[in-house]
Amino acid sequence: MPSExxxxxxxGAGLAGTEAAWQIASAGLRVRLVExxxxxxxxxxxxxxxxxxVCSNSFGALSxxxxxxxxxxxxxxxxxxxxxxxxxHAVPAGGALAVDxxxxxxALTASLERHPLITVERGEQRCLPGPDEIGVLATxxxxxxxxxxxxxxxxxxADCHFFDAASPIVEGEGLDLSVAFRxxxxxxxxxxxxxxxxxxxxxRVFRQALLEAEQAELKDFDTQSASxxxxxxxxxxxxxRGEDTMRYGPLKPIGLWDPRWGDLHxxxxxxxxxxxAVVQLRQEDRDGRLWNLVGFQTNLKWGEQKRVFQLIPGLExxxxxxxxxxxRNTFLEAPQLLESTLQFRQRPTLLAAxxxxxxxxxxxxxxxxxxxxxxxxxxxxxxxxxxxxxxxMAGALLHFIATAPSGKFQPMPPNFALMPDLPERIRxxxxxxxxxxxxxxxxxxxxxxxxxxxxxxxxxxLIEPVYAEART
Numbered sequence: 001m002p003s004e005x006x007x008x009x010x011x012g013a014g015l016a017g018t019e020a021a022w023q024i025a026s027a028g029l030r031v032r033l034v035e036x037x038x039x040x041x042x043x044x045x046x047x048x049x050x051x052x053x054v055c056s057n058s059f060g061a062l063s064x065x066x067x068x069x070x071x072x073x074x075x076x077x078x079x080x081x082x083x084x085x086x087x088x089h090a091v092p093a094g095g096a097l098a099v100d101x102x103x104x105x106x107a108l109t110a111s112l113e114r115h116p117l118i119t120v121e122r123g124e125q126r127c128l129p130g131p132d133e134i135g136v137l138a139t140x141x142x143x144x145x146x147x148x149x150x151x152x153x154x155x156x157x158a159d160c161h162f163f164d165a166a167s168p169i170v171e172g173e174g175l176d177l178s179v180a181f182r183x184x185x186x187x188x189x190x191x192x193x194x195x196x197x198x199x200x201x202x203x204r205v206f207r208q209a210l211l212e213a214e215q216a217e218l219k220d221f222d223t224q225s226a227s228x229x230x231x232x233x234x235x236x237x238x239x240x241r242g243e244d245t246m247r248y249g250p251l252k253p254i255g256l257w258d259p260r261w262g263d264l265h266x267x268x269x270x271x272x273x274x275x276x277a278v279v280q281l282r283q284e285d286r287d288g289r290l291w292n293l294v295g296f297q298t299n300l301k302w303g304e305q306k307r308v309f310q311l312i313p314g315l316e317x318x319x320x321x322x323x324x325x326x327x328r329n330t331f332l333e334a335p336q337l338l339e340s341t342l343q344f345r346q347r348p349t350l351l352a353a354x355x356x357x358x359x360x361x362x363x364x365x366x367x368x369x370x371x372x373x374x375x376x377x378x379x380x381x382x383x384x385x386x387x388x389x390x391x392x393m394a395g396a397l398l399h400f401i402a403t404a405p406s407g408k409f410q411p412m413p414p415n416f417a418l419m420p421d422l423p424e425r426i427r428x429x430x431x432x433x434x435x436x437x438x439x440x441x442x443x444x445x446x447x448x449x450x451x452x453x454x455x456x457x458x459x460x461x462l463i464e465p466v467y468a469e470a471r472t
Contacts, residue, residue, distance in 0.1 A: 006380045007032050009135040010373070011125045011147070013050040015082055015362055016354025017138035018108050019369030020376065022081040024136075025117040027377035033112065036124040036144060048122075049105035050112060051082060055166045057284055057292065058098040059086060059362045065433040067414040070440060071363040071393040072097060075370060077441070077448045082108065082366045091283045092192040094184040100286040128154055131347060134379050136372045138353045140365075141330050148330060154347075155337055166325050167296040168305055170281070170318040172289050180281075180314030185255035193282055194291060195256050196314040197275035206311050207246065210239040213304040216326070234326065235296045250295020251277040279312050290321060299326035333409055334358045334401040341385040342372045342398065351376055358401045360413040367394040389443045391420055 006029065010021045013035035021033045038048035060068030075083040086097060089104040112118050126146040129135025139147060175194060182191040198206065213236065238246045247253070253275040262269035284290035298305060302323040310316050334357050337344055342351045353372035354365040371394070375385040388395030396418040404412070412418070416436050426432040 005030055006134060007119075008376050008380060009034065009129045009133060010376075011129070011135065011137050012139035012143075012354070013037075013109075013112070013120075014138060014140045014354060015051045015053075015365040016140070016369035016372070017136070018051040018112060019080060019082045019366050020136045020138055020353055020373030021112060021118055022115075023370055023373030024377045025115050026079075027374075027381070029117065029377050029380055031115075031118045032121060033118055034121045034123065034125045036122075038122070049102075050109040051085075052105050053099070053101045053362065055297065056098075056282075056294075057091070057101045058093060058096045058282065059083075060096060062095055062097045064437050064441075065430065067393060067416055068361065068363055069097075070437050071367060071397075071414045073437075074392055074394050074440065074444055075363065075366055077444060078370055079448075080366055080370055081111065082369070083363070085111075089286070091286055091288075092190055093282055094189045094192045096282075098282060100284070102285065126150065129350060131349065134349045134376050136351045136353055136369075136376050137356065138369060138372070139356060141355045143330055143356060151332075155332070155344075157333055157336065167292050167294070168298070168309065168320055168324045169284055169290050169292045169322040170315065170320055172291050174315075174318045175281070175291070176314045176316060181258040181260065183256060183258070193280045193294075194314075195258070196279040196281070196312050197253070197256075197258065198251075198277040198279070198313060200276040202311075202313060203247070203251075203277045206308070207239050207243065209308045209311055210236045210300075213300050213308050215299050215304075216301050234298050234324075236298060236300060247277045251279055253278040256280075279315075296324065297326075298324035300324070331356055331358045331411055335404045335409055338402050340387050340395075340399045340402040341375050342368060343375065343385060349379060355411070358409060358411050359397055360411040364397055364414055367397065370394075371398060386447065388447065391443045392440045393419070396420075 008024050008029055009032045010017050010024070011034050013021070013033055017033065017035075021031045024031045035048075035050065059072060060066070062072065063069045064073040072083055076087070085104055085107050086099050089099045089107060091098050091100050113120055124144055124146065125139075126144070127150040128137065128147070137151070143151065172194075177194070180194050180196045182193065183195055184190065184192050215236070235246070235250070238249055256275065256278045257264045261273040264270060279296075280294040281291040282294050284292050293309065296309070300308065305323050306320055309320075310318060332338065332352060334352075337346075338352060338357060339345060342353055342357065344350045344352065351372040353368035357368055359365060359368055371386065371388065378385055388398060390396045390399045393414050397412065397414050400412055400418050416433060419436055419440075422432070422435050422439070426435055
């Protein structure tokens, strides 16, 4: 490749940075990918691999008539390497896309490290890419202190933040399946979850233990006044919010039945035997040796986690391979700073992607990485940046973060309420979501053939010859 070709810097090799770097390199442009791990650890990561999944191994619902599933399908059609890799390393999870997180991250790391146009630099980036270069900031919610300080100086704004947590993981070998049972809610799909049922007395003992358990000391915030992301609350915070709050959240028993209890269709049996609450475990790896506690984000001390969570029926002898942790997440006040192209308004050659922009969820981070990487490459080619249609899930989410009312901006996950109304009102929710999907995928179609390096040529004609030349 010509030596004068610009090198685009991508800071951060999480989901967004990985996707951005791949899209830029696939456009035939050189990438400098900077990742501080393992030389500097974050409060939540456990490895040095790219695109490490911190909180859960699930990308959310797989069906395209669900918000998360529609976003995944859009990304498949746009050629996302992260979603494609997730599909190849999927593990059973009922109606969700969950992955073997170790194999998933290792595969993406190997792909990027082998790419002839990607140079990986292991070390901390302490300042933003300069005004004379094109860069993508994809450091996520755990941006290092030095870079966060430079970002604050650049924007002139104090950062926004909330507090997030991860769930513990246990070995499958120690689970008691004489008490727990396999099954998916309402028997949809295969019996992919392990379910631990609780009677009312067991639930009350468990909740009281959560309320009394000692939390880990965190230096940078007061847990009593902390602002949490409502979609990922610590289990002890749910317990504090009310006696039955957990039962209407991650411990809801509705739709879960163990055939050993008797005939589900017998009203008397159903009334007398149904569980008061159910804890679900989702498979972590392809072989089913590791399981995570769904919805059990926590900030309890590790010894307390073991003591309290072993009160759950079926987990009395469980071996914990990873305990839950809590960490502070930083995000930008995107409506004041970013365009829906993900360019900073005050420096269009600098783009942001991922959770630092105020989107929430794995697929949303990937969508930001795809657009930021594509637009960074287009800027380098002298082309107009893309704006995805707001009738698509990705476009609606990125349009929202650029135009939301300022002052009370909070992270937003993909959801159908972000999308423009349909021409005709459809009362049935399933049909309505299906109509949103059909419109979205139709409106996305023209963008599926637009590469980062061309106004309209298909990727196979324009990009693959460039990539082949780089390999030789």
